[in-house]
């Protein structure tokens with residue numbers, strides 16, 4: 372250290388050169404101030420010229436770097452020229468096909484890193500890792516083997532079911548990076564990467580959307596191998612659905628597959644036969660290719676919309692699913708109340724629908740955007756887009772009356788009074804028939820209160836047919852009874868254990884054996900049903916108690932109706948008749964105190980008291 376310090380503080384010695392005296396040695400260039408210390412250090416230790424050494428090193432470095440880039444670019448160009456690549460993006464259905472196919476490949480993927488998923492919602496987790504919250508919704512696909520096993524031996528089936536639920540099969544797809552796979556004797560490189568894109572277009576924006584990319588590369592200038600692979604992936608993805616109805620749900624502006632269900636037969640949804648036939652005929656006509664041409668020739672946007680309205684549990688959603696089954700169309704379900712749904716994502720949902728699909732917008736009245744704009748109610752509750760809370764004294768008499776009408780289970784009224792609309796009416800209208808909105812789709816909106824919808828939403832072109840769903844009538848009660856007990860013939864296409872099970876079950880119950888017998892039972896049943904009082908869902912609830920006893924369903928119906936009426940009364944709130952003692956004490960009430968009490972009661976109800 373002492374030597375070093377001394378050499379640094381001493382003036383630089385003159386370098387000695389052993390060249391010919393005639394040639395004057397060039398004096399060593401005075402090092403630049405920043406090189407002074409390293410230069411002195413080098414010279415004192417190695418007697419080397421630091422400047423020359425540095426330039427030599429820089430030259431070597433630059434040569435190697437340029438050589439590296441030249442070689443790499445040449446290699447890339449050669450690879451590009453002699454290989455074929457296809458890129459698949461996560462916002463395209465092909466991505467789903469490919470990832471499903473990959474998860475089904477048991478061998479021939481040469482990789483050491485995978486995304487493993489045993490989640491209920493396997494697809495969401497795999498396709499969009501880290502982005503999907505668990506909703507707790509579990510929709511299971513039907514499994515014929517399970518049904519056959521259950522028909523044979525329920526206990527074994529159940530223990531297997533429970534074990535399976537605990538140890539869900541783990542599915543694998545290659546994780547981010549490059550992997551090799553062999554398909555039809557060809558080696559294919561599979562590259563997966565993801566990119567985070569904020570909704571505002573900035574990477575550091577508040578809400579991110581993860582986009583994924585997969586590229587498949589194989590040797591040769593022909594893309595045939597890759598096309599064949601993708602076609603195979605698509606077929607395997609589509610074939611698993613068979614004739615089932617595929618249901619998609621919206622999630623933050625994207626459609627996500629949720630389930631495939633055995634299609635519901637349209638005859639199981641009871642509705643005025645004339646209305647039902649008109650609706651089915653209208654859709655059939657709309658889907659006809661000549662209709663499409665007809666629309667195009669006249670410059671009319673090729674779209675069709677329906678609104679199904681009526682009380683809860685009257686079959687609106689059921690009819691929509693049955694129509695999807697009848698026409699083998701996928702159903703895309705969304706609700707304007709969905710958390711996180713913005714105007715931008717709503718428009719994206721509408722534009723990414725496939726042609727020939729059903730878009731079901733549920734409970735449009737509950738979104739808070741659909742009040743008639745001219746009405747007093749609108750300005751009072753949504754002045755400036757900010758919800759105005761109800762005053763505690765329960766002054767709003769209309770409100771109280773409407774609440775009672777909705778019944779205790781109604782959520783739509785509550786949501787309207789506590790939330791401001793996130794989607795404006797104009798955004799919804801634009802999404803429905805905006806210039807980039809998909810043509811060929813069928814829009815079905817359901818609502819419990821059609822009178823709350825703005826007339827702009829219901830104008831022809833947006834909504835072409837409105838169908839009312841009402842409570843059970845004598846005719847629909849008969850139809851429901853028939854559809855409930857008619858499917859008792861043994862399905863000869865079912866596996867033998869299932870047929871045996873059905874036979875055993877039928878022989879132990881008192882089922883009608885012929886169509887005539889069923890008809891006369893249905894007529895007796897229907898004659899005991901009061902028209903317009905009971906919703907189909909409530910009726911179904913009753914029939915489910917007598918799933919295998921059609922005779923008991925008839926015998927017990929009158930008792931059930933008495934109880935049903937009583938419970939309905941009680942749900943409306945206790946009245947004087949329920950409390951005769953109180954009624955007597957109230958005899959002396961003046962009209963004004965009675966009104967004050969009723970007002971208080973409404974106020975308490977609204978506050979949940």
Ligand SMILES: Nc1ncnc2c1ncn2[C@@H]1O[C@H](COP(=O)(O)OP(=O)(O)OP(=O)(O)O)[C@@H](O)[C@H]1O
Nearest residue numbers: 639640641682683684685686687688689907908911
């Ligand atoms: N018209 C009907 N025909 C046959 N079944 C019905 C009918 N209405 C209701 N149901 C039965 O009642 C249940 C609820 O029906 P659904 O969900 O279709 O009613 P909804 O009108 O859509 O109700 P909400 O307005 O609450 O969404 C289903 O299980 C369905 O089978």
